[in-house]
Amino acid sequence: MEEERHREWPPALHFALVPLMTQGHIIPMLDLAHQLALRGVLVSFITTPFNASRIRHTIDRAAARRLPIQFVELPFPVHEAGLPPGCENFDTLPKTEMYITFNEASSKLLSRPLELYLEQHRSDVMVSDFCQPWTRGIAERLGIPRLIFYSMCCFALLCTHQIWGHKMLERVVDENEPFAVPGLPKEHVIKLTKAQAPGFFPGPAFMQMDKDVREAEFTADGVIFNTFYDLEPSYVSGYEKAMGKKIWTVGPLLSHSQSVVDMAMRGMKASIDTERCLAWLDAMMPRSVIYVSFGSLTRVAPSQMMEIGLGLEASGHPFIWVIRSKEELSPEVEEWLAGGFEARVRSRALLIRGWAPQAVILPHPAVGGVMTHCGWNTILETIMAGLPMISWPHFSDQFYNERLIVQVLKVGVAIGVKVPNYIGMDDIETLVKREQVEERVRTLMDGGPEGKERRRKAAELAETAKEAMEEGGSSHSNLTHLIEHFSGSRCK
Ligand code: UDP
Numbered sequence: 001m002e003e004e005r006h007r008e009w010p011p012a013l014h015f016a017l018v019p020l021m022t023q024g025h026i027i028p029m030l031d032l033a034h035q036l037a038l039r040g041v042l043v044s045f046i047t048t049p050f051n052a053s054r055i056r057h058t059i060d061r062a063a064a065r066r067l068p069i070q071f072v073e074l075p076f077p078v079h080e081a082g083l084p085p086g087c088e089n090f091d092t093l094p095k096t097e098m099y100i101t102f103n104e105a106s107s108k109l110l111s112r113p114l115e116l117y118l119e120q121h122r123s124d125v126m127v128s129d130f131c132q133p134w135t136r137g138i139a140e141r142l143g144i145p146r147l148i149f150y151s152m153c154c155f156a157l158l159c160t161h162q163i164w165g166h167k168m169l170e171r172v173v174d175e176n177e178p179f180a181v182p183g184l185p186k187e188h189v190i191k192l193t194k195a196q197a198p199g200f201f202p203g204p205a206f207m208q209m210d211k212d213v214r215e216a217e218f219t220a221d222g223v224i225f226n227t228f229y230d231l232e233p234s235y236v237s238g239y240e241k242a243m244g245k246k247i248w249t250v251g252p253l254l255s256h257s258q259s260v261v262d263m264a265m266r267g268m269k270a271s272i273d274t275e276r277c278l279a280w281l282d283a284m285m286p287r288s289v290i291y292v293s294f295g296s297l298t299r300v301a302p303s304q305m306m307e308i309g310l311g312l313e314a315s316g317h318p319f320i321w322v323i324r325s326k327e328e329l330s331p332e333v334e335e336w337l338a339g340g341f342e343a344r345v346r347s348r349a350l351l352i353r354g355w356a357p358q359a360v361i362l363p364h365p366a367v368g369g370v371m372t373h374c375g376w377n378t379i380l381e382t383i384m385a386g387l388p389m390i391s392w393p394h395f396s397d398q399f400y401n402e403r404l405i406v407q408v409l410k411v412g413v414a415i416g417v418k419v420p421n422y423i424g425m426d427d428i429e430t431l432v433k434r435e436q437v438e439e440r441v442r443t444l445m446d447g448g449p450e451g452k453e454r455r456r457k458a459a460e461l462a463e464t465a466k467e468a469m470e471e472g473g474s475s476h477s478n479l480t481h482l483i484e485h486f487s488g489s490r491c492k
Pocket of ligand 1 (some may be wrong): 375
């Protein structure tokens with residue numbers, strides 16, 4: 001169990017954390033809340049009733065451990081913002097187009113209640129997810145220093161910053177013509193296409209959001225990253241220099257010293273009994289299993305699902321396959337799974353329909369590799385587990401992350417997709433054939449000199465990640481400096 005330090009009560013410093021209401025942003029912000037609370041900082045964690053119900057176990061455990069975290073459930077009457085009932089998280093939205101409505105709803109519905117809360121419970125620092133630019137006005141009105149939180153790598157952020165600064169998206173005409181990202185540290189030439197790197201908020205519909213997010217970042221008092229310095233030193237320094245403001249790299253924030261039950265309830269209750277999952281893994285050979293998951297938002301088309309399944313089957317390796325979205329769990333897919341596939345792979349496959357206890361699965365010794373959509377949290381969790389990856393980016397920062405793990409860190413092999421696959425696209429094609437899935441899985445799992453070298457690098461990175469979070473490590477020290485920085489300004 002985590003070491004419970006002697007804590008001052010009432011805590012000397014109060015941080016208000018405002019996550020974006022989506023799993024990949026809530027989970028790392030919760031991890032940040034825990035790390036701050038363990039250092040004796042009072043944390044107000046802003047949430048909404050539905051999202052709070054998903055993390056009820058985490059809320060109860062924090063209370064039982066007397067951690068100074070207040071979970072603040074602000075009302076979120078979605079119907080007032082034109083959203084269907086119950087849509088309090090990105091993964092509950094029926095259509096992609098509603099993303100904009102959801103962003104507007106966050107600002108419209110949460111601004112006033114958050115400001116009222118902070119007027120009554122003054123915080124010393126506000127930490128806002130980068131996608132919550134509307135918090136800027138509240139911090140300015142109340143005179144609270146505001147930090148931006150990214151559960152992303154500095155590599156991706158520096159790339160987007162330079163592409164934007166050098167107007168590359170205006171200068172490059174061909175959507176699919178690779179161009180070298182300008183202004184990066186000299187040691188790597190990173191090439192992307194316009195289609196792969198449209199920024200986090202692509203197209204005219206997101207223009208205002210893009211502008212607001214940029215301005216909120218330029219005017220912030222600093223930036224917190226869920227990454228660690230030794231993972232990407234020149235990109236951390238490069239980003240800090242490019243932005244001209246203080247950044248704190250404090251990751252990986254996930255603490256493996258929590259109990260298995262707490263890890264299994266991370267983000268929400270897992271859809272599979274964790275004991276059953278662990279028993280299945282215990283029965284497998286060390287490093288033999290490939291874990292396949294595409295995160296909390298990606299939606300894989302039924303035809304693509306079948307190619308993935310058939311490729312995994314042909315690879316001959318045991319696998320855990322997480323099937324989540326409504327497209328993936330469509331009657332068409334279920335029929336195909338039941339029509340022979342599940343029976344054929346029963347002895348060496350575990351299919352998880354819904355939410356997987358990923359933080360419990362990845363560190364298990366039977367897991368030997370991960371096929372990922374390249375979400376940053378999953379990449380960090382895979383790095384912590386010391387595992388190589390197959391990268392299958394879909395959208396957002398995922399193509400940048402692929403370059404980092406394949407080209408810079410050399411712990412990944414690319415599945416080979418060249419174009420993005422946005423959430424909910426009705427015409428999502430089958431991009432990767434079964435033969436390609438099979439070949440990439442074999443390449444990753446079967447060793448050979450290159451495979452061995454990838455594993456050696458992955459193990460080395462896991463060690464570096466661990467050191468970063470240990471006392472005296474870079475991320476541990478940065479969190480101390482962050483707290484001291486604001487404790488100092490509070491005394492003035
Ligand atoms: N996750 C999980 N079970 C699932 C799917 C996702 O525990 O079935 C967790 C995963 O461990 C990670 C987060 O949800 O912490 C997903 O974040 P990531 O950045 O990888 O991807 P996103 O979902 O934001 O695209």
